[in-house]
Amino acid sequence: MTRPAVLVHRDQDLLAKAVAARLVTRIADAQAARGSASVVLTGGGVGTAVLAALAAAEARDAIDWRRLDVWWGDERFLPTGDPERNETGARAALLDHVDLDPARVHPMPASDGPDGDDVEAAAERYAAELRAAARPDDRGPVPSFDVLMLGVGPDTHVASLFPEMPATRDERPVVAVHGAPKPPPTRISLTFPSLCAAREVWVLAAGESKAEAVRLGLSEAGPVQVPCAGARGLQGTLFLLDRAAAAELPPGS
Numbered sequence: 001m002t003r004p005a006v007l008v009h010r011d012q013d014l015l016a017k018a019v020a021a022r023l024v025t026r027i028a029d030a031q032a033a034r035g036s037a038s039v040v041l042t043g044g045g046v047g048t049a050v051l052a053a054l055a056a057a058e059a060r061d062a063i064d065w066r067r068l069d070v071w072w073g074d075e076r077f078l079p080t081g082d083p084e085r086n087e088t089g090a091r092a093a094l095l096d097h098v099d100l101d102p103a104r105v106h107p108m109p110a111s112d113g114p115d116g117d118d119v120e121a122a123a124e125r126y127a128a129e130l131r132a133a134a135r136p137d138d139r140g141p142v143p144s145f146d147v148l149m150l151g152v153g154p155d156t157h158v159a160s161l162f163p164e165m166p167a168t169r170d171e172r173p174v175v176a177v178h179g180a181p182k183p184p185p186t187r188i189s190l191t192f193p194s195l196c197a198a199r200e201v202w203v204l205a206a207g208e209s210k211a212e213a214v215r216l217g218l219s220e221a222g223p224v225q226v227p228c229a230g231a232r233g234l235q236g237t238l239f240l241l242d243r244a245a246a247a248e249l250p251p252g253s
């Protein structure tokens with residue numbers, strides 16, 4: 001596994017614009033190489049700012065939106081349209097403003113979805129959707145996503161994998177999360193085997209409250225204790241930061 005590369009931008013606004021520009025290139029390149037592309041979205045402040053920056057970028061027209069699959073790394077298990085759902089924020093910031101194929105947008109189930117409030121069944125439903133989308137050369141139960149973005153919590157969580165919680169040790173592709181320390185307590189999350197099936201993992205962080213988590217994420221810490229140290233892409237991992245989040249970088253990163 002290669003060491004993550006670290007890129008630092010002046011502030012959150014510039015970080016969001018730079019990541020949006022990088023996404024355009026990454027998605028267009030994947031579409032040129034393979035005919036289509038896949039991206040995994042994150043919730044949270046920076047993740048949503050990136051989507052808004054992409055919506056505002058003229059270069060977004062370089063993406064063939066009809067040939068893009070959109071997945072999520074985690075979701076808060078709440079009713080459809082709840083403002084706290086990651087899907088709701090992503091739709092408002094970007095997805096409602098571009099010409100996506102609705103069949104290629106794959107939100108995690110909501111608590112008023114086909115499984116009702118059975119979050120275990122909802123997680124298994126998402127796992128089945130991923131399995132159906134995986135091709136033989138993906139060599140696993142989820143697609144080899146072209147790019148998977150992750151926000152980071154001050155406690156080092158990524159997706160809904162919180163330090164020391166059972167989901168950090170789970171080998172199933174998707175799990176239900178109960179009792180998350182950050183509200184809401186009930187969530188659905190991809191697990192490490194699924195996160196690490198991505199060709200590229202981009203860890204996004206802005207603000208001084210994330211500096212310690214970023215430092216730990218670039219250390220040799222274990223993924224159970226420090227989840228942001230465990231998400232690594234098959235071809236590479238980028239830590240995309242603003243200066244405040246980069247304030248405690250370990251030497252040599």
Ligand SMILES: O=C1O[C@H](COP(=O)(O)O)[C@@H](O)[C@H](O)[C@H]1O
Nearest residue numbers: 042043044045046151152153159
């Ligand atoms: O609850 C969540 O939090 C993390 C981090 O969010 P942030 O606002 O501190 O950047 C996010 O990555 C995750 O998708 C979300 O469900």
